[in-house]
Amino acid sequence: MGADVPPASRTPLRHAPPTKSTIKELYATALACGIPGCGEPLYRENPVTGQRLLNSRIAHIHARSQGGPRWDPAMGEQDNRSFGNLILLCERHASEIDATPDDYPADRLRAWKEQQIETRSRAVGLALSDAEVAQAAAVSFTMDDLTERLSAIVPFTPRLRSREEGLDLALRSCRARSRVRLRSTPADRVRAVLVWMAEHAGPVAAVPEGSLRVLVAPMGAGKSEEAERWWSQGLTQAWADPEIDIPLWLEAREITSTLAQAVQDALGNDPVRTCRVVVDNLDAVSPREADQLLCDARQLVLVWPRVSVLVTTRPGAGRVEDNERLPVPPWSSQRGLELLRTVLGEDHARIPERHETRQLLTSPLQVHALAGRLRAGGDTQISARELLSGLAADILQRERPQALTEVWQALPRLAARILNQHGPVQASSFAPQHLVWELEKTGLVVHDGDLLRFALPLFEQHFAAQSLREGHTPLESAAAPQSFPDWRYAIAFVVAAAPDEEAEAFMRTLTHTNPAAASWVLDEIATAHEGRHLSPAAPAGKASADSDDPQQVPAVARRLRDATLSWLAGLESLGPLLARHEQGRLIPWAVQLGHDWLTVAQARPGVLDEDLVAWPDLASLPNPLTRFHHRTSFPAPHGRLACWERARSELRQALADRMRQRTLPVAPTSPLAAERAWFLARQIMAKGQYSRVGQHIRLSDLQTELDTLKEQSATYVRASWQWGAGRKIDSADVHWLSTHLHHVQGDTLASPRPPADRTSPPPRFFWQTYSLALTRSITADVLRDALIGYRDLVEVNFPRFGAALGLYSVFPIRVEGLVVVPPDESQPQPATVTYALRPDATSGPQDRPAVDLRLSDESGFPEESLWAKVREDRSTAFRLPGMTQQEALLPYHDRQATNLAYRWLARDLQAVGWLERAVTFSD
Incomplete structure (x- = not known):
């Protein structure tokens, strides 16, 4: 029979304490229960002052039955529902009437109502003192009291919150989600990162009312951040317009019924007004559930056309229509670098300058993980290998994907296939459909357009290393000239993690297969503590063990010679130019170890009968040049792979001398x-x-x-x-x-270059003796000859280096550029050339490179358009597209094509560790 307190009567009690007049009115109206003879007060603790109004119940005078309310036919609907047709009851009678409504017809209730009105009229004349009013106000009708009582008798619904409370809760929830996403960010940098994200936000996703849109992107691409910005925009609108519902944020895995029911439950009513709904992490549910939620969303926006729904998901979760898909573009590396600096709190964040480490800046997940690794490793003290291997492990540990054994076995095979073919793998050719589905479920693999790829490129190297360790991919295959650039970090992971003896075996394989790969890996796995030192202090007892018998060849000398022979075998015909040979063999060595210093002397013909001989007094031998070509002493290389570094150091010094002299062999036709x-x-x-x-x-x-x-x-x-x-x-x-x-x-x-063609009138500067046409012609010839010469140098001297040499990796190449002529010939500045070396898909590997040079006064080839073309060129592992500006390549200096070719080669050799520093040329 009783009814809950209606919203209209509930609202005033929630937002303001009752006034004195209200307390007096309540006191006069409700001294006791309206049922005659009851006498039970409505207010349990103190019937005089009228405490605890919530202990009472309000009942409609009309009775209820199984068929619903029984209306008094003599009264209209409005009168039946009016507050004047209500009666206050004590809890005992209210419960009794509710339990047996048929025993209390409307006539009886109306009589009780009349008696209660009469009681009220008699009580109106009673006066309450100010003290009694204050006492009632202090103990009655407080916010806490009302909330407590309503919670006890009414199930919670968001409608119980005021709009202001709902808006405040939504704002706090938004902040909480943002901070949770930044949980790996140092606490003192969270606020700065949030400010940076707000200042550098791009356009907000567009989702029209009555529409469904789905943000589709791999792991860590920033889907939730994009959805949060769209949601926050809706919250801002809701603050300003009371006719807009507070936006909803729903996690897909928490939606247990239909999406429409979840929205209604969250709002507390039907979504009849403008409302934004985010369904985050659709990929967290099964594919079948994801499809059902998408169908629910499509129905929801049709039934309630003022609702817009934005879903976030990784590729492969649910069938998304093309018109619903909103791809999340990758971040630019510059934007990632700015965020990295903000997280680190540094203006000049430093990371190893590598192709893979630049890729780490293209998603917020990787940027935050990278910041954590850099802080832990002390910025510049951490190598690219440590970054990549550590990040992969950290992200896998955080994601903890659940998968079958068959799936974990397939991941290394997939990584090997992707690296070998330089791109995504066709799903239908890789695995059965059920295994492809399982790979998708891990979140580590993206299946898009029947192509499989890893969600993050660093996973390729992580699982490729596993393929090498388990023997699925031979090391010789991964280090081959064309394969190595794609496999290089996987190889470095394996060598770095291997025990010392196994690492030595890996280095022997690498040097014979590809000396560029061996050199690059050797540099990459040097730890921050060892750095470039070739001779760390020997382990306890090591030096004495090697030098107990002066007549015995020290073990460190054998390891050093073996390493040298391995490098020379990989260098092939270049080897004899870098180390002395006799009859095609490395000349014998005389060695002496003392006080942890190793002395090595290269014997002249006939001095030694064996390749390696211990010579007790070698360090103090008088007139050593009568028996030896060269003698040198250095700290004995006892560290991990230190003999390989020492051997390479000697060879690359000889290589640097050859480079400076520009005397590496080439064919006579070069x-x-x-x-x-x-x-x-x-x-x-x-x-x-x-x-x-x-x-x-x-x-x-x-x-x-x-x-x-x-x-x-x-x-x-x-x-x-x-x-x-x-x-x-x-x-x-x-x-x-x-x-x-x-x-x-x-x-x-x-002479390989034509003579000057302008002699009259006598020019003031030498460069003016060449006409514009001849200037362009000679410059084009020099660039073409330099490219051909570079190719000849590589193919004759470094045949196993292959794509590890950055410029060679993009052959065939064409030259595009601009010869800029000074506008005023009275000035001493010569003509300059700006050029770019670009891949040429129309030429064959051995074709003469095409050279397209324009003069600055010619139309149709502005420098800006050249830059635009260069930006379209793909970066390779060891080369970034770029442009070069220098003086026009006239015969002002000798060997200009040679200098260019050696300059390009020196840059490439330095990138793989075969030159310690850049080589400069004096002409």
């Missing part, structure tokens, strides 16, 4: 051979007076000079000559030029 021949011949014939030499040199005259020089040097191991301010040449140059002349056609040796 443009670099032509430039070297002309450079040497001009030095010999001019003898410091270059005006004596024109554009041609007679071969007979040159050969005569060469014969004289060879006679002069016949009794010397090495001889050199220099005329005036000319450049020095040595006996090796003389012998090379004499041999090269056998490949020259005709009777003369010609």
Whole structure:
């Protein structure tokens, strides 16, 4: 019979305490229960002052039966429902009437109502003192009291909250979600990161009313952040407009009924007004449940056309229509770097400059994980290998994907397939459909358009390393010239984690397969504590064990020679140019170990009978050059793989000397051979007076000079000559030029570049002796010859390095550029050339490179358009697309094509550790 307190009567009690007049009115109206003879007060504790109004119940006068309310036919609907037709009852009678409504007809209740009105009229004249009113106000009708009583008798519904409370709760929930996402961020940097995210936010996702949209992106791409911004925009609108519902944020796994029911439960009513709904992490439920939730969302926006729904999911969870899909674009590396600096609290955050580490900046998940690793490792003290391996482990530990054994076995195979074919794998050719589904469920793999790829590229290296460890992929295959750039971190993971003896075996395989791979891995696995030191202190007892018997070859010397031989085997024909050989073999060594210093001497022919001999007094031997070519002492390399570093150090020093001299062998038909021949011949014939030499040199005259020089040097191991301010040449140059002349056609040796074509009027500056057309022509020829020469250097001297050399990895190449002519020829600034080396899909590997140079006064080829083209070029593992600006390549200096080719090669060799520092050229 009783009814709950109606909302209209509930609201005033929630928001303001009753006034004195209200208390007096209640006191006069409800001294006792309205039923005659009851006398039980409505207020349990103190009937005089009228405490605890909530102990009473309000009952409609009309009775209820099984068929619902029984209306008094003499009264209209409005009168039946009016407050004047209600009666206050004590709890005992209210419960009794509720239990047996048929025993209390409307006539009887109306009589009781009349009696209660009469009681009220008599009580109106009673006066309450101010003290009694204050006492009632202090103990009655408080917010806490009302909330407690309502909670006890009414099930909770969001409608019990005021709008202000709902808005405040939504705001606090938004902040909480943002902070939870940043739980790995140091507490003192969370606020700064939130401010940065607000300042650098892009356009908010567009979801029209009555529409469903789905943000689809792999793990860690920032889907929830994008949805949060859209949701927050709706919250801002709700604060400003009371006709807009507070937006809802629902987790997919927490929706146990239909989406419509979840929305109604969260709102407390039907979504008749404008309302934004986010369903986050759709991929957290099964594919069948995901499909059902998407169908629910489509129905919801049709039934309630002012509702808009935004769902977030990884690819593969639920069937999303094309018109519903909202892809989340990857972050630019610059944006990721700015966030990284904000998290670290540094203006200049430093990370190893690698292709993979730049990829870490393209998603917020990876940026935050990267920041954590950098803080733990002390920024620059952490290598790219440590970053990548640690991040993969951290993210896998956080995600903890649940999968069948069959799935875990498939992940290394998938990584190997992706790396071998340089891209995603066709799902239908990789595994049965049920296994593809299971791979998707892990969240580690993305299945999109029948292609499988990993959600994060660093997973490729993580699971590829597992493929190497388990023997599914041979190390020789991964380190091959074309494969190594894709496999390099997987290889580094394996070598770094291997025991010492196994790591030595890996290095032997790598040096024989690809010396570039071995060198790069050797640098990458050097720990922050060991750095580049080739000779850390020997372990206790190590030096004494090696030096107990002076006649016995120290073990460290054997390891060092073995490492040297391994490097030389991988370098093939280049090896004998970097280390002395006799009859195709590395010359014997005499060695001595003392006080943890190793002395190595390279024996002359006939001095030693064996390849490696202990020589007790080698360090103090008088006149060592009578028996040895060279003798050197250094701290014995006892650290992990230290012998490999020491051996490489000796070889790359010899390589750097060859690079500076620009004397690496090339075929006689190479443009670099032509430039070297002309450079040497001009030095010999001019003898410091270059005006004596024109554009041609007679071969007979040159050969005569060469014969004289060879006679002069016949009794010397090495001889050199220099005329005036000319450049020095040595006996090796003389012998090379004499041999090269056998490949020259005709009777003369010609300059590889044409002469100047402007002599009248006499120019003020040398560069002005060349016309614009000739300037462009010579510059194009030099660039073309440099590319051909670079290719010749690589293919003759570094055949196993392959794609590990950055420029070579993008061959065939074309040159595009702009020759900029000074507008005022009275100024001393020469013409300059800006050019880019770009992949050329229209040419073959051995074709002459195309060169497209325009003059700055020609239309249709502005520098901005060239930059736009360069930005479209794909980065490779060891090369970033870019542009170069320098003086136009006229014959101001000798060997310009040679210098360019060696400059490009030096940059590539330094990237894989075969040059310790950049090599500069003096001409």
